[in-house]
Amino acid sequence: MHDVLDPDSDRGRVYRSLVGHPREPVGRLAARAGLSETAVRAVLKELAAADIVTTADPDAEDASWEAAPPGQVVEALRQRDAALWTALRQTGAELERLYRFARRDTGHYGALEVVEDAARVLAVSRQLQQSARHQVRVIDVPPYSGTSDYYSEQEVLQRERMAAGVVYRAIYHGSAFDDPVSWPNMARMIEAGEQARTLDDPPMKLAIGDDELAVVTLAADDRPGVVSLLIRPSSLFQALSNVFESLWRLAVPVSATGIGTQIDARDRQILTLMASGATDDAIARRLGLGRRTVVRRVSALLAMLGATTRFQAGVQAARRGWL
Missing domain, CATH: 1.10.10.10 (Winged helix-like DNA-binding domain superfamily/Winged helix DNA-binding domain)
Structure with missing residues (x-):
């Protein structure tokens, strides 16, 4: 909802028009914002749900609308951001604690399993997808170390799971567009039905299968390769799920339409x-x-x-x- 303060967004144009012209009906708002009345009604519905605009009779065709005070809107957005970053920091601190536990001979966390064997890391990824019945959520960050064969096998598996009704939602690092292997794979999966978004710098490589298993993949400290942390349902699992959903809201959607094309x-x-x-x-x-x-x-x-x-x-x- 941050774009309500962006004068170039539809929400921003409607809100800014109301700030300068209180108690405006939809028709005049549409003219001021340069949008259709249908688009303005949809924007007003979204803003009203967030308490950013109000009206006495939202169902009336000639209803007049009023903007909430900008200071109130900014404070609400600030509080939302503060809550988001607090959750991210808490999750990061918990991950750091578990990361250190995983690298000590002592210490135990019941919901955590450490997988260091490279072949088993790949097997766990396949298991997570094959056992999912509803959705798979992924945050994909570099380095992109998979071979062409790996991506081909992953494509086959993902298509099979999506055909079975499993929803895939993926957040990609912005650099994925520049990778000669990852980007074509990403484009094909989006065309096949994957819901994809991008974020400049996601904090971790993560996969979540339904509400059953989360896998955080990290670079190994003492050797080449990676280590995976398997997290079962727990407070940590819920924190990781919340982190994904928060980042999903912040990420930019990627469309399959026009992939690989140029514009005039x-x-x-x-x-x-x-x-x-x-x-x-x-x-x-x-x-x-x-x-x-x-x-x-x-x-x-x-x-x-x-x-x-x-x-x-x-x-x-x-x-x-x-x-």
């Missing part, structure tokens, strides 16, 4: 102006296009990039080399 010069100009903060009206004037044409192309580009805001579209376009 006009769309590139539109994306460049979007990324610079230009409104639809400003883009239309700058490029000599009709406003409806710009609105239509912006909507198509957002869908192609799997983005819900102009900021997300700019991030995805830059990562794909379109800007």
Whole structure:
């Protein structure tokens, strides 16, 4: 919900219009924000659910809307961020404690098992996916050490599990776009139905199968290769699950639409102006296009990039080399 303060996002444009023009009906809001009335109603519904805007009668066609005070909105966002980072720090501290336990001859944590054999690390990954019945959640970070054969086998397994109804949600490191093996695999899996998002610097390599097993993979300290920590249902497991969901909300969606394609010069100009903060009206004037044409192309580009805001579209376009 941070984009409510971004003047280039749909939420930001609607909220900013209400801040400057209190008790506005949807029609005038749409005109001020440069959005359709349908889009404005959807945004108002989201903002109302977060107590950022209010109205006396949300179901009335001519209902007038009011913005919550910006200071109140900023404080609510600040508290949400503080809670998120507190949870992340607590999870990091717990992981650090367990990490040290795993490397001592003494100490025990019942929900934890350490796997050091490379072959078993791969076997555990397959077991986690094969036993999942509902969903597999993954955070994938470099180094990307898998061979082409490994990725081919993983693709086959993942397609089988998705065909069986298992939902895959993956958060990829931003550098995955530059990896010659990981990126094509990621693109094919997205096309096959994987829900994917990217984050500049996720904190760990993690896989979670349903609510049964989590696997944290770390670089081995005293030799080449990796060590996996298997975490069974416990307070630590729940903390890792919460971390994934928090990062998922912060990550940028990746769309399969347009993967491997290029865009024409006009769309590139539109994306460049979007990324610079230009409104639809400003883009239309700058490029000599009709406003409806710009609105239509912006909507198509957002869908192609799997983005819900102009900021997300700019991030995805830059990562794909379109800007």
